[in-house]
Amino acid sequence: MSDTTESCGCSRTTQQTAGTALNEGTISRRNALIAGVAGGTGAVALSACGEGGSSRGSGNNNSSAGGQGPSEPTDMGAAADVPAGKAAKLTAGKVTAIVSQPQEGTFKAFSSTCTHQGCQVNVQGGAKIVCPCHNSQFSLSDGAAQGGPAEKPLESYKVEVKNGRIWVG
Structure with a gap:
């Protein structure tokens, strides 16, 4: 040999x-x-x-459901639909985002695409952002990965409240 x-x-x-x-x-x-x-x-x-060979995806999914976010500000709905201390998965046309209000009057918006393998995250009970594929969990206040295999935070989107409406993008 x-x-x-x-x-x-x-x-x-x-x-x-x-x-x-x-x-x-x-x-x-x-x-x-x-x-x-x-x-x-x-x-x-x-x-x-050989090159590649990793089972972990990059999570770079630039679909309209997440990734880069809307190219123009998009009206996602009424600010009253996202109570303080909670989050909601909102969709307007082809744009889907996770919008949270971690503190009264402070709104945050994140991609709905998990940074682990690109699955669509959900909001459980208004209080948890969770990926159904591998149970990664993310913070309502900054989108940081808090558990599961995801290590990177959810992508943040610009968010603004005007006349009681949530605008993302």
Whole structure:
């Protein structure tokens, strides 16, 4: 057997006896089987060295349901629909956002797209922002990840209250 190191840092072991037998032109069933197993093992080892390969998504989902937010200020509804200390998932046309009022008169707006793998978060009982895919939880006051696999906060959107209406964007 021979060990070689790939450019990505992985170590690969090859079966010399199988290669030698193939080079000499004498192929037994045993050597053919060994060559096949060694080749399959090498393919698996090399695939582990490839780029990408992470099961964690970047969460960069620029759909209208989250991501970059609305390009223009969007009327999301009445400020009275989001009581102090609570949050709501609001949709207006193609725009969906999580809007919270962590303190009386202070409104925050966040993307509804989880930063873990891009699932749509929900508001549970008006008091929790939770991703149904892997149970990540986020703060009502700043969108910070508070539990689960998500490590990054929800993207913040500009929010303003005018004449009792919530404008996001």
